[in-house]
Each structure stands twice: as C-alpha cells, then as structure tokens.
Amino acid sequence: MAFFGRHKPWNMKKGFLIGGGLLFTGVLLQVVLGPVRWGLFAWPVNLIVLIALLAAIGVMFALRRKVYAFEWMMHAGAAVPCLVCAAVLTMIMGLTPQVRMGGIPWLSQMLRFWPFVLIWTWMMIISALAALNHLLRWKIREIPFILNHLGVVVAIVSATLGSADTQNLRLTSFTGEPEWRAVSDDGALHEPGLAIELHKFTLEEYDDGTPKRFASDITVYTEDGKSVRGTVEVNKPLKVNGWKIYQYGYDVNYGTESPYSVLQLVRDPWILWVYIGIFMMIAGALCLMLFMAPKPVRE
Amino acid sequence: MSWDSFIWFALGGVLLWASGAFFAWKERKALVYVCTLAGIAVFFAFILGMWISLERPPLRTMGETRLWYSFFLPVAGIIVFSRWRYKWILSFSTLLSFVFICVNLFKPDIHSKSLMPALQSPWFAPHVIVYMFSYALLGAATVMAIYMLIRKKDATEKEINLTDNLVYVGLAFLTFGMLFGALWAKEAWGTYWAWDPKETWAAATWLCYLVYLHLRKAKPAEWETACAILLVSFICLQICWWGINYLPSAQGLSIHTYNVK
Numbered sequence: 001m002a003f004f005g006r007h008k009p010w011n012m013k014k015g016f017l018i019g020g021g022l023l024f025t026g027v028l029l030q031v032v033l034g035p036v037r038w039g040l041f042a043w044p045v046n047l048i049v050l051i052a053l054l055a056a057i058g059v060m061f062a063l064r065r066k067v068y069a070f071e072w073m074m075h076a077g078a079a080v081p082c083l084v085c086a087a088v089l090t091m092i093m094g095l096t097p098q099v100r101m102g103g104i105p106w107l108s109q110m111l112r113f114w115p116f117v118l119i120w121t122w123m124m125i126i127s128a129l130a131a132l133n134h135l136l137r138w139k140i141r142e143i144p145f146i147l148n149h150l151g152v153v154v155a156i157v158s159a160t161l162g163s164a165d166t167q168n169l170r171l172t173s174f175t176g177e178p179e180w181r182a183v184s185d186d187g188a189l190h191e192p193g194l195a196i197e198l199h200k201f202t203l204e205e206y207d208d209g210t211p212k213r214f215a216s217d218i219t220v221y222t223e224d225g226k227s228v229r230g231t232v233e234v235n236k237p238l239k240v241n242g243w244k245i246y247q248y249g250y251d252v253n254y255g256t257e258s259p260y261s262v263l264q265l266v267r268d269p270w271i272l273w274v275y276i277g278i279f280m281m282i283a284g285a286l287c288l289m290l291f292m293a294p295k296p297v298r299e
Numbered sequence: 300m301s302w303d304s305f306i307w308f309a310l311g312g313v314l315l316w317a318s319g320a321f322f323a324w325k326e327r328k329a330l331v332y333v334c335t336l337a338g339i340a341v342f343f344a345f346i347l348g349m350w351i352s353l354e355r356p357p358l359r360t361m362g363e364t365r366l367w368y369s370f371f372l373p374v375a376g377i378i379v380f381s382r383w384r385y386k387w388i389l390s391f392s393t394l395l396s397f398v399f400i401c402v403n404l405f406k407p408d409i410h411s412k413s414l415m416p417a418l419q420s421p422w423f424a425p426h427v428i429v430y431m432f433s434y435a436l437l438g439a440a441t442v443m444a445i446y447m448l449i450r451k452k453d454a455t456e457k458e459i460n461l462t463d464n465l466v467y468v469g470l471a472f473l474t475f476g477m478l479f480g481a482l483w484a485k486e487a488w489g490t491y492w493a494w495d496p497k498e499t500w501a502a503a504t505w506l507c508y509l510v511y512l513h514l515r516k517a518k519p520a521e522w523e524t525a526c527a528i529l530l531v532s533f534i535c536l537q538i539c540w541w542g543i544n545y546l547p548s549a550q551g552l553s554i555h556t557y558n559v560k
Contacts, residue, residue, distance in 0.1 A: 012517070012518075075517065076513040076514075076516035076517040077513075077517035077518070079509075079513040079517075080510060080513045080514050080517055083506050083509050083510045083513060084510055086506050087503055087506035087507050087510060090499060090502050090503040090506060091500075091503045091535065093494070093499050093503075094496060094499040094500045094503055094538070094543075094546075094548065094549075095546070095548050096548055097547070097548045097549075097550075098494065098496075098499075098548075111494065159491070159492065168489065168490075206413040208413060210413040210415065211415060211416060212413065212414075212416065213416055213419075214416055233416070234416035234417055234419070234487060235416065235417065235419055235420040235486055235487050236486075237486065237489070244489060246487075246488070246489050264488075264489055266489035266490075271485075274491065278478050278481060278482065278491075281474060281478055282474070282475065282478050284474075285470075285471040285472075285474035285475055285478075286471065288467055288470065288471040288474070289467055289468040289471035289472075292467060293463065293464050293467035293468060294460055294463050294464060294467075296382045296383055296460065296461075296464065297383075297456055297457045297460040297461075
C-alpha cells in the first residue's frame with residue numbers, strides 16, 4: 001500500500017481515484033450480481049446492515065490516528081471528489097428516463113445501479129465520520145456542522161434502509177361495502193389488517209371544469225375492533241393504526257357520481273428517523289446562513 | 300387585481316428601483332433605502348392583490364413564479380448592498396428584475412384561477428417562495444463568478460467573500476425549499492422523495508453547490524475552479540426550474556411540470 005501511504009497529506013486526486021475505484025467495483029458487482037435488489041433489505045436485514053455500517057464507521061473512527069486514510073476521509077478535501085461523483089451520476093439519472101424495466105441498460109434503473117449506490121454509501125460514511133469528529137469535540141460552535149453532516153446521514157440512511165419495509169397499497173372501496181383487500185404496485189393482493197367502507201365520494205369543480213376538491217367520507221374498521229370515521233382528501237390523509245390513508249383516485253367515467261374511491265395506504269416504520277434527519281437538516285441550513293457563512297468583508 | 304394592472308405596478312416598482320440604483324452610484328445612502336424599499340412595497344402590493352383576487356397564492360404558473368423572482372431580486376440586492384456597499388449591485392438586480400417583468404408582460408402564461416387539489420396545501424407558498432429567493436441569491440452568485448472569471452486577475456478578498464456569502468445563504472434557502480417539498484410530498488402523495496425528474500435535478504443542483512462549499516474549505520486558493528463549479532451549478536438550477544419542461548427524459552414522468560391543463 002505504498003501508493004496510499006506516502007505523500008501526506010493526500011490531495012484530491014486520491015479522492016477521485018477512490019471514486020473511480022468505487023465506480024469500477026460497482027460495475028463489476030452489477031455484472032456479477034445484477035442490479036441492487038432493495039427488496040432483500042426488508043426487516044431485519046436492514047437492521048443488520050445498519051449495525052454493520054455503524055460498526056464500520058466506529059472502527060474507522062477509532063483507527064483514525066493509525067490509518068491515515070480514515071483521518072483523511074473526514075476532511076472537506078475528501079468530500080469534493082465524492083460529491084462530484086454523486087452529482088455527475090445524479091445528473092445522468094436526470095438525463096435518462098427512469099423506468100421500472102427496460103430503457104437504457106443500467107442507467108434507466110439508476111437507483112439499482114451499484115456504482116450509484118456505492119458512491120452514495122461512501123458519501124454517507126465520510127459525512128458520518130466528519131460529524132463524529134466534530135461531535136467528540138463537544139463545543140457549542142460545532143453544533144451547526146454536526147446538524148448538517150449528521151442530519152443528511154440520518155435522513156438518507158433511514159430512508160434507504162427503510163424503503164424495503166415501506167408498504168404502499170391501493171384499496172378500492174365501493175359505497176357501503178367494507179373492503180379489506182388491497183393491491184401493491186406489483187399487482188399482488190394484500191390484507192393490510194383494516195377494512196374501509198366508503199360512505200360518499202365528493203368531487204367539486206371550478207367554474208371552468210377543472211377539479212377543485214376530491215374527498216372520501218369513510219369509516220375504517222381495524223382488527224382490534226376500533227372503527228374510525230373520517231374524511232380523506234388530497235393533502236389531508238387520515239392516520240389509523242400506523243397506516244396513513246390518502247385519496248388516490250376515483251372512477252373518472254362517472255366523475256361526481258363515482259361509485260368507488262381508490263385509497264392509498266402507506267405504512268413506513270422508519271419515517272420518524274427520516275423526519276428527525278430532515279429537521280436536523282432544516283436546523284442545519286438555518287445555522288449555515290446564520291453562523292457558518294463567512295463574516296462580511298468591507299474595504 | 301388582475302394581470303391587466305401589472306404594467307402600472309411594474310412601472311412604479313422598476314422606476315423606484317432604478318432611482319435607488321442611481322442614488323447608490325451617487326452615494327446617497329438614505330435615498331437608496333427609501334427608493335428601493337418603496338419599490339419593493341409597490342411591487343408586493345401587486346402580488347398581494349393577486350393573492351386576494353385569485354383566492355390562492357400566485358405561485359402556480361411559470362408566470363407567477365417569475366413574479367416572485369422579480370420581487371426577490373431587489374430584496375436580495377438591498378441586503379447585499381447593506382452589508383457590502385457594492386454600488387453596482389442594485390443596478391444589476393433592477394436590470395435582471397426588469398428582464399423578468401418584461402417576459403411576464405410580453406409572454407404571459409395561462410393565468411387561471413383554479414388551483415388543483417394537490418397544490419392546496421399550507422406547504423405550497425413556503426416551498427415556492429424560499430426557492431425563488433434562493434434562485435435570486437444564487438443568480439447573483441453566478442454573476443459574481445462570471446465577473447471574476449472574465450477579469451482573470453486575482454479576485455479581491457471582498458469579491459470572493461461576497462460570492463461565498465451569496466452561496467451560503469442561497470444554499471440554505473435551497474435546502475429549505477427542497478425539504479419543505481419533501482414534507483409536503485409526504486402529506487400529498489405518501490412519499491417524501493420519489494426521484495421524480497424535478498427532484499432528481501434538485502438533488503443534482505444541491506450536490507453541485509455542496510461541491511463549491513467543500514472546495515472553498517479544502518482549497519481556498521482555487522477560487523477559479525470554484526467559480527467554474529458555480530456556473531455548472533447554475534445550469535443545473537435552470538434545468539431544475541424550467542429546463543425539465545423540455546427535457547425528453549422528463550416527458551410524461553414529472554408531476555412538477557407547470558401549466559398542466
């Protein structure tokens with residue numbers, strides 16, 4: 001490892017070499033294993049992966065004085081090549097139509113493309129190391145840095161690892177008939193553990209005929225014997241037993257007279273951690289402009 | 300209030316801003332503030348009037364977002380002036396604001412009253428308004444970057460400091476806009492981030508500005524590279540704002556395209 005050992009401090013070229021190495025490794029993994037199968041990360045695999053990731057970060061941090069690479073990873077100079085790689089891959093994603101199947105090989109399923117996943121993982125690791133490094137100094141003025149770097153890690157890691165546990169179902173409820181079966185994106189039938197009865201679907205329109213309001217007056221019956229009556233409309237979901245129920249669709253052929261309403265049922269056990277991360281990032285951004293921006297220089 | 304009366308408010312606003320810019324060159328500080336703030340008030344009166352008569356915040360169409368952009372440019376301009384005393388900044392913000400006003404006058408978009416249900420949310424206004432303010436600041440940072448790159452000489456500490464500040468504050472507002480959008484999306488669609496083309500470009504833009512920030516920390520002497528990154532970032536920002544309406548990869552996939560009929 002003479003190459004990586006000599007000539008301290010490392011320059012950004014080393015960072016780009018690591019980025020290149022990750023891209024290359026990613027391509028190899030893509031060829032050998034095929035695209036990333038996020039479904040495999042369902043509970044408790046995601047918990048194990050999380051523990052392994054945190055352990056790896058902990059070990060790297062503990063060895064930072066012994067292994068120069070780990071110390072280097074905490075600095076802004078290591079973030080630049082990583083962010084450049086992530087930005088370029090994200091731009092490529094924005095230029096290629098993202099579709100479930102087919103399209104441009106590899107690039108049209110960017111979220112399942114190993115190089116993309118590896119680069120973002122690398123970004124999470126160095127951001128976590130940097131946050132840890134500042135956290136242990138334990139000073140008030142380190143808080144903005146910690147909020148920004150830890151916030152992004154908490155939000156993105158829990159969003160990614162939690163994605164396999166997220167249930168997203170569609171339930172079609174006809175007036176006066178409680179329905180307990182729902183369909184997932186892949187067409188499979190599920191029983192989410194609650195039944196929904198539609199009392200009335202409402203569609204209001206503006207004078208020019210464009211839709212103004214969609215709403216479903218429903219009763220939700222749960223397995224533990226509760227029944228909750230409420231109105232679900234766009235931007236106003238109903239929360240019952242850990243499920244969030246959203247207005248999704250209706251019979252467009254009948255419009256205001258639609259005999260059924262399609263409801264979307266979402267359950268995301270990791271959402272609290274995503275929110276914690278997001279609020280840390282919001283607080284971090286506030287600190288970014290109030291405390292982290294350089295002091296104005298006047299002539 | 301309707302778009303028919305826009306020209307009068309726009310005229311009043313631009314004349315007052317231009318006077319403010321003129322007094323900045325003449326170093327008459329009090330008059331700079333009076334004129335610029337009066338112009339901002341006149342222009343905001345129109346936005347407020349539209350808000351009331353439309354019975355919704357004027358944020359839905361491309362033309363309506365341009366309205367806010369024209370409003371925030373002088374706001375950003377006067378803030379920069381108050382901190383750095385640049386004589387030219389108000390001339391620049393007035394000119395750019397004028398350009399966007401002209402676009403609205405000569406190429407108005409569909410300005411209907413209806414607001415589709417997905418947009419009826421308390422998150423709608425903050426999401427778009429903080430984005431427009433961020434775009435105004437990052438636009439000013441881009442002009443600074445071009446100015447420093449063209450001169451090729453060593454940029455002064457003051458110029459680099461101003462650019463850094465514009466990016467720090469602009470990026471903070473960009474982050475607010477993105478995260479407010481995520482919180483809103485969760486309430487509207489059940490997912491906070493769906494990698495919709497607009498979201499993908501928002502992420503790319505955000506990463507680009509983070510590159511700038513970290514490069515400035517790691518290599519303060521390489522300001523020319525940092526300026527070049529600002530140009531790339533601003534291109535991403537434009538793709539995110541309106542470019543995706545024309546991008547083949549986003550056709551039929553984005554829920555964020557303007558003026559859906």
